[in-house]
Amino acid sequence: MPSTTAIYAAWAESYDHTPNATRDADREVMNRLCPRFTGLDLLELGCGTAKNTQGFAQVARSVLGIDISEAMLAIARARELPATVRLELIELGAPWPTADASVDVVTASLVLEHIEELAVVFAEAARVLRPGGWLWTSELHPARQRRGSKARFEDAQGRSHSPECFIHGFADYVAAARASGFQVCEVEEPLEDGLPRLLVMGFRRDPGPSRP
Numbered sequence: 001m002p003s004t005t006a007i008y009a010a011w012a013e014s015y016d017h018t019p020n021a022t023r024d025a026d027r028e029v030m031n032r033l034c035p036r037f038t039g040l041d042l043l044e045l046g047c048g049t050a051k052n053t054q055g056f057a058q059v060a061r062s063v064l065g066i067d068i069s070e071a072m073l074a075i076a077r078a079r080e081l082p083a084t085v086r087l088e089l090i091e092l093g094a095p096w097p098t099a100d101a102s103v104d105v106v107t108a109s110l111v112l113e114h115i116e117e118l119a120v121v122f123a124e125a126a127r128v129l130r131p132g133g134w135l136w137t138s139e140l141h142p143a144r145q146r147r148g149s150k151a152r153f154e155d156a157q158g159r160s161h162s163p164e165c166f167i168h169g170f171a172d173y174v175a176a177a178r179a180s181g182f183q184v185c186e187v188e189e190p191l192e193d194g195l196p197r198l199l200v201m202g203f204r205r206d207p208g209p210s211r212p
């Protein structure tokens, strides 16, 4: 099976343009959340072509986007992003290139299905978030995954390609979050034809002891 990077290298050029209901649903969710990120330092996991980065950059104080695919990042870099945006090629399983307690928000859109162990992501998010910071995840809903849906694209010859995908149920998110000191604060399951397309969750890092 081709690697995730090989699949996204082939997908990058068409990713933003071909019909993709999951990509579009996630864009709507993130556009809606955007005002909550005003003036904050944000880390975006699996930023890809910067579909969401552009909107974050309009309101956030700084945005660090990380991704494993140079081809997806090349599309992102070709956009006119402001100087407050930094994009780095890095695998989510490696230590993220930012200091402890250095960001207010971490977002992950349509990337965690490619990560086998959620615990690694939540532990690293807990490290880089300031006390009281938020982790937002927006992923293809596990009910759809269990019916066979997954990230998938068709090449110019009409052949279908999928990177390796893992199913994370609601309980898996809650367990990983609690193990790293997050509270589950918000959950959305926007319905489409009677079935949720996305599982959107907002987790808050323990704010620490309250001041006298």
Ligand SMILES: C[S@@+](CC[C@H](N)C(=O)[O-])C[C@H]1O[C@@H](n2cnc3c(N)ncnc32)[C@H](O)[C@@H]1O
Pocket (backbone or CB within 6 Å): 004, 008, 023, 026, 045, 046, 047, 048, 049, 050, 051, 052, 066, 067, 068, 069, 072, 090, 091, 092, 093, 108, 109, 110, 111, 114, 115, 151
């Ligand atoms: C479906 S795209 C989503 C991109 C973007 N977040 C969006 O919503 O349009 C998934 C992205 O995750 C990246 N990705 C997959 N596995 C990764 C990993 N282990 N570490 C970092 N990025 C990864 C891919 O390169 C790709 O850009």
